[in-house]
Amino acid sequence: MKATDAEQVLTLHAWGLSAAEIAERVGCATRTVIRIRKRHGLSQPVPTHAGIPVTQERLDAARVMFDDGAPQREIRRTLGMSQATLMHHFPGRSWSREEAADFARAIQRAKRSGPKAERFNG
Structure with missing residues (x-):
């Protein structure tokens, strides 16, 4: 592989x-790309x-x-932070599996009930 190809891989x-x-x-x-990244100390793609x-x-x-109870996924999406960054700065602040399941059930209940259409008698 030429040096220009390696530069293109890094770009x-x-x-x-x-x-x-x-x-x-x-x-x-693919293995060649992995070797080039490893040679330059880059093991994973740069997050967006x-x-x-x-x-x-x-x-x-x-x-x-x-504090408002937002799930970690929403915080990551809103603020553009990785999970590793949030876990580093806020250890233990993510939802437990039970809390996530409760939230999912609440969302499903809200979707099922939805806004009730008012009926007008004419």
Whole structure:
């Protein structure tokens, strides 16, 4: 593999592509992409939200969302944080399996009942 191909692998890695996607674009084996990433100290694709600094303002927003009972998935999606970042800054603040199941049941109940249409007698 040429040096320019390795540079292309690193560029595509920075865009967040998987090893298989990179291999297809560059025209090499997936294992070759993995070796190049490993050689440069990059074992996984860069998350799409990487580069967004974890500021105190974002951590405060996450804390408020946790305090309001928001599920971790919603906090990650809203603030663009990874699960690892949330677990690092807020250990033990995720929902238990029971809490997640209770939430899912509540959502299903709300969907089933829905807004009742008013009937007008004319």
